[in-house]
Amino acid sequence: MRGGLASRLAQVIPTVILVSLLVFSLQQLMPGDPAAILAGEERGDPAVLAQIRTELYLDRSFPVQYLHWAGRALHGDLGYSWRTHQTVSSLIASKLPVTAQLALMAFAFALAIGVPAGVICAVKRDTAWDWLANGIGLAGLSTPNFWLGIMLILIVSVQLGWLPPSGYVPLAEDWRQSLATTVMPAFVLGNAIAAVLMRHTRSAMLTALDQDYVRTARAKGVGELAVILRHALRNALVPVITLAALELGTLLSGAVLTEQVFSIPGFGKLIVDAVFNRDYPVVQGVVLVTALLYVLLNLIADILYVLINPRLRVA
């Protein structure tokens, strides 16, 4: 097992190098000259453009630019934002907890809605309940995040005045306000995933309910609720949990739009603004950290699989 883990860890290094190279190359493909954007209304002045290029290493060759950046990144220095002059590491450190909170709450919503709805659909197969939940699920899947977000703001905040329309208050500052500002965006973000979880829970439950052990449990006189929750759902949840872990990616990409609509200063808003302003150090830093997070989560998942499933340990 140790050998397997060591080789898995060794794979991480080339992956990270490849990711960093890719991140760095992608910015070169982005249209628009960053120097011209930074120069703003002085973009027509070649002296200003040259000055900006020299200052930001933009007049060097690609390998020199990359090595300069990678060398500093290795020491934890991701540079500073061209736009606001704040360090990229401080920006990331301040945004990551915001998106993490949003993602966790969205995930909680998705699980709380998706799994019970899936179970009800399976148990009440082909009844009005099933159709209703399916219909809601389909609507959830096909509703664009930004539209649902704006509708919620208009109804819940403007018409009813129940929740603040946008903005963010950190948990440490005021947890009540923090929950009040994140509950709507978390619902919007979790909504699409809830629909996916519901569909998968439904089909997994349908398969589980047809199994012999369920029939045996019923024959033994186990109550219907216990059959559903203890016997069928427990087995049905295994593939659902794997799927839920995969949906983490959807959460991060969904956060880009949701944060924009609700003005939540998280990772998604940071990267959107950085891309539009050609704030390359921020784009590079955010994409690199996101990629590293993915690699890390994958690694943890691999280790967990080995720990949970004894059959994998042999390999």
Added chain:
Amino acid sequence: MIRAALFAALLACLPGLAGAQTLRIGLREDPDILDPTLARTYVGRIVFAGLCDKLFDIDAGLKIVPMLATGYEWADPVTLVIHLRGDVSFQDGTKLDADAVKYSLMRHLTMQGSFRRSEINTIDHVDVVDPDTVRIVLKSPSSPFLSQLTDRAGMIVSPKAAEAAGKDFGLHPVCAGPFAFTERVANDHITAERFPGYWNAAAIHFDKVTWQTIVDPSVRVANLRAGALDLVESIVPSDVDQVKADKNLRIMTTDALGYQGITVNGANGPRANTPFGRDVRVRQAFELSLDRDAIIQVVYNGMFTPTVQAVPPLSPFYAPAIKPPARDVERAKALLKEAGVATPVKVEMLTANNGDIRQMGEVIQSMAAEAGFDVHLTNVEFASSLDQATRGDFELHLEAWSGRPDADGNLYTFLHTGGAANDGHYSNADVDSLLDQARAVSDVAQRRDLYTKMWTTLRRDLPIIYLYTPRVIEGMSAKLAGFTPVPDGLIRLTGVSLQK
């Protein structure tokens, strides 16, 4: 006993509560660095209006009025003498005197990465006459120079704080404005607290100001309607009716400083070699095919002002006699025939990929089609469209300019031969000469005459087909009193208060 103690405690809190008023302003995008020397964005200027006072300011009628200065005089055409208030302190407690003004001007001129240099590079040197008097000597006469001191180039920073912070000054700016910077959360908000030592403290009625970035226009309005914001700096015309219908809100508007126009590529690279680039009659026909009122009605709810000039109607440099021509499709067709070009005349128009600009492109496309033009729209993301325009990779470019208080800022760099923003490489000796002359005289009436003369040539050559002057549209709580919209769209906080 306990009840009495609680009541006493509550009473003790009350004055604090009653006085602690916060003004919450919604911005359309996140400002860049908060250093007047290095800053570039428009929304950054709105934040500066609360943090950093300037030597001069402009009023609602675009007149230059003193701010940190008490007055000025031109000793000769190149020597400007500025008299300062003697009672101004920076937010770090140091005194604002002539040395500090010289320091800031030299910082704007010499700091690496300064974006103010091109605005004031006509300065030859600055002399400190006495603690309250500064003499600025220019390299050559420049009438627009004074107006530069009404914006970021006229902001005076604390020399002590600027020296200590160096390039990081913008992370914690210290100026002489009514509010002192306290906190910034990137992509979210900037907060400043009342500066008790402000020279005009009696006119300030808030303890705190928050500038909140909300990119989506509908969400900005929703925040205003829900009472989460008190003032929004930019309401899009399509949302105006919604705000007007809400009795708790109101709209204030005025002409903006800039314009929307179509730049013609006349001589910038091989793409200038089109019927548009070669023949003015084709441009004239194109202009006649457009109905400016209809464009404004369809895209901007009828809120903007049709124009053929680069300055707004309320500018002292506006020529009232020069009006937009009425749409005349038959005349347009005749002009195309006269030019001998094959119809439909194919032309590509570069536009930024924003909702309203794209929609305007489509309206223009269908109008021009009736006169014999086949307009192909190329929607490119904003930054890329600027890049393409500078390189000459365009035939027509639907482009907006945010505008400057002095007419020179809307004209010179766009129309003078070799001008930094003259993307179409327009070049006409008469226009160059008139623009140069207008820079050299300071009398407003004389300058207006020179510009008016220039319009005769520009109306014939049409290097830029001006379409309309936009309007500053600000939405606010009906409880907000004392606010005056100014054409530059900045939110000045003196005299503004929130009624209970």
